[in-house]
Amino acid sequence: MDKCKSISTPFSTSYHLDHDVAGNPVDETKYKGLIGSLLYLTASIPDIMFVVCMCARFQSAPKESHFNAAKRILKYLQGTKDVGLWYPGNVSLSLTGYSDSDVAGYKIDRKSTSGTSHLLGSSLISWQCKKQSCVALFIAEAEYIATGSCCAQTLWLRQQLNDFGILLNKIPILCDNTSAISLTKKSHYAFKK
Amino acid sequence: MHSRNKHIEIRHHFLREHISNGTCKIKFIDTDLQLADLLTKPLAKDRFNFLLNELGIINVNCLLQ
Numbered sequence: 607m608d609k610c611k612s613i614s615t616p617f618s619t620s621y622h623l624d625h626d627v628a629g630n631p632v633d634e635t636k637y638k639g640l641i642g643s644l645l646y647l648t649a650s651i652p653d654i655m656f657v658v659c660m661c662a663r664f665q666s667a668p669k670e671s672h673f674n675a676a677k678r679i680l681k682y683l684q685g686t687k688d689v690g691l692w693y694p695g696n697v698s699l700s701l702t703g704y705s706d707s708d709v710a711g712y713k714i715d716r717k718s719t720s721g722t723s724h725l726l727g728s729s730l731i732s733w734q735c736k737k738q739s740c741v742a743l744f745i746a747e748a749e750y751i752a753t754g755s756c757c758a759q760t761l762w763l764r765q766q767l768n769d770f771g772i773l774l775n776k777i778p779i780l781c782d783n784t785s786a787i788s789l790t791k792k793s794h795y796a797f798k799k
Numbered sequence: 800m801h802s803r804n805k806h807i808e809i810r811h812h813f814l815r816e817h818i819s820n821g822t823c824k825i826k827f828i829d830t831d832l833q834l835a836d837l838l839t840k841p842l843a844k845d846r847f848n849f850l851l852n853e854l855g856i857i858n859v860n861c862l863l864q
Contacts, residue, residue, distance in 0.1 A: 652838070721837070
């Protein structure tokens with residue numbers, strides 16, 4: 607794979623990964639080893655975070671389609687050897703959280719995926735991609751769960767900054783769903799059936 | 800109430816509590832500028848590159864020029 611062609615994105619938008627029961631099985635140890643190495647890389651390369659997490663869900667019975675998806679990530683990495691996170695100096699120390707969610711993006715159990723990222727000034731310092739543990743019935747609910755995870759991470763970062771002598775309050779969490787935002791404000795219990 | 804809904808209830812109050820404390824505040828952002836989009840779904844090339852740029856993930860050769 608070290609002489610493979612590079613590719614512009616680590617994932618294909620045209621198909622979804624599923625169990626692929628009819629597909630050709632591949633060597634499980636080899637696949638797990640590949641995922642392990644890629645997971646290590648996600649600590650410094652947030653671009654591949656989503657797709658590595660997606661591929662990591664099929665480690666128990668990997669098929670050729672999963673292996674090809676994982677190989678596509680390697681192709682992407684081949685072309686992005688010079689790309690990385692840039693931390694410029696002299697920036698303002700303002701913390702901003704971003705929270706987003708897809709809706710039932712994982713077709714097998716219809717659970718949504720939360721994605722959160724935190725920027726200190728203009729630099730990315732924390733990112734997360736996690737399949738939610740419960741089934742969200744509507745978009746606002748999925749977004750709300752993602753915002754909750756984002757809030758937890760914000761508190762942790764706030765505490766860290768506090769230890770360095772920077773006290774931040776009213777840290778903005780940016781959410782792109784107005785229904786989820788209004789759930790945090792109004793006093794009625796929208797989830798109570 | 801379904802037992803799984805309890806998790807939402809707890810989370811619901813967790814977030815609301817921190818907002819009322821003044822620790823954090825929730826703001827609206829346009830989906831196009833949502834920087835966490837990258838971590839939730841497969842994106843097309845243009846959108847993907849736009850978000851990488853916004854997040855400060857850049858090619859080292861661009862900096863040197």
